[in-house]
Amino acid sequence: RKEVEQDPGPFNVPEGATVAFNCTYSNSASQSFFWYRQDCRKEPKLLMSVYSSGNEDGRFTAQLNRASQYISLLIRDSKLSDSATYLCVVARSGGYNKLIFGAGTRLAVHP
Amino acid sequence: GAGVSQSPSNKVTEKGKDVELRCDPISGHTALYWYRQRLGQGLEFLIYFQGNSAPDKSGLPSDRFSAERTGESVSTLTIQRTQQEDSAVYLCASRGGVRNTEAFFGQGTRLTVV
Numbered sequence: 001r002k003e004v005e006q007d008p009g010p011f012n013v014p015e016g017a018t019v020a021f022n023c024t025y026s027n028s029a030s031q032s033f034f035w036y037r038q039d040c041r042k043e044p045k046l047l048m049s050v051y052s053s054g055n056e057d058g059r060f061t062a063q064l065n066r067a068s069q070y071i072s073l074l075i076r077d078s079k080l081s082d083s084a085t086y087l088c089v090v091a092r093s094g095g096y097n098k099l100i101f102g103a104g105t106r107l108a109v110h111p
Numbered sequence: 112g113a114g115v116s117q118s119p120s121n122k123v124t125e126k127g128k129d130v131e132l133r134c135d136p137i138s139g140h141t142a143l144y145w146y147r148q149r150l151g152q153g154l155e156f157l158i159y160f161q162g163n164s165a166p167d168k169s170g171l172p173s174d175r176f177s178a179e180r181t182g183e184s185v186s187t188l189t190i191q192r193t194q195q196e197d198s199a200v201y202l203c204a205s206r207g208g209v210r211n212t213e214a215f216f217g218q219g220t221r222l223t224v225v
Contacts, residue, residue: 034213043202043216044154087154089214098167099144099206099214103153 003027004090006102013109017078021105023071023088032091033064035073037084038104044087047073078109113137117203117217124193124224132188132220136205143186144204144214145178154202160186193224 006023013019025033033050048055050062050071061074071088088102116135124130136143145157156170160180171177175193180186190197200221206214 043218045216046213049213098142098159098161099204100156101146101154 001026002103003100004088004102006086006088006105008103008105010106010108013078013107015078015080015109015111017109018074018076019078019107020075021073021086021088021107023073023102025069025071025088025090025100027090027092027100028066028069030069030090030092033062033071034089034091034099035060035062035071036087036089036101038087039084044101047086075107078107080109080111083107083109115203115205115215115217117201117220119220120218121221122223124222126195126224127192129189129191130193130222132190132201132222134186134188134203134205134217136183136186136203137207137215139183140205140207140215141183142206142214143180144206145186145188146202146204147172147199148202148219149199157188157201190222193222195224198222198224 004025035047036044037047038044048057048062050064054063059076063072085104085106087104090100092098118133141162143160146154148154158178159167175191178188200219202216202219204214204216
């Protein structure tokens with residue numbers, strides 16, 4: 001079993017739709033959580049960190065459920081420019097936290 | 112520098128040759144990661160350096176792959192006797208030592224083995 005698992009998609013949605021991505025992790029001692037975005041043929045970049053209480057940044061909302069070892073990302077009012085691969089990232093506990101990346105979920109927003 | 116720098120940006124090599132890829136992390140970042148990404152695939156962890164600790168080499172796919180880093184400076188990833196399946200983008204990332212900080216990626220080296 002992979003340490004971080006994501007639905008690979010692709011998710012094909014129309015502009016304006018709300019879409020949700022899920023991610024599960026297997027190491028219960030994981031301490032830090034992130035969502036990264038990767039555009040085609042580009043390097044991954046941080047979209048947002050995920051905090052225990054949940055957090056929102058404009059149209060993006062991230063949630064963490066430690067009991068179920070589950071992270072989610074909700075995108076409201078999808079834009080064409082949201083088309084990308086979304087990577088769930090978990091940092092293991094201890095010291096300086098090695099980062100483990102999920103394989104990513106591909107999102108395609110169409111007119 | 113302002114960001115993570117990788118060189119070369121593109122490398123075409125003949126099967127069986129050795130290649131060396133370079134990563135200059137953000138100054139002061141103690142953690143450095145190498146990942147491989149094949150076309151249309153996710154990131155595959157290769158190796159992780161943290162300060163002066165022994166590196167985590169658990170992701171290296173074979174003994175043809177090795178990496179070095181001196182202190183908190185430049186890292187090199189070496190692939191010996193390259194094979195066609197080594198063709199991929201090799202991404203380097205660095206991260207500060209404080210928990211919950213983000214990792215910053217370089218633009219990658221696109222390796223093509225012909």
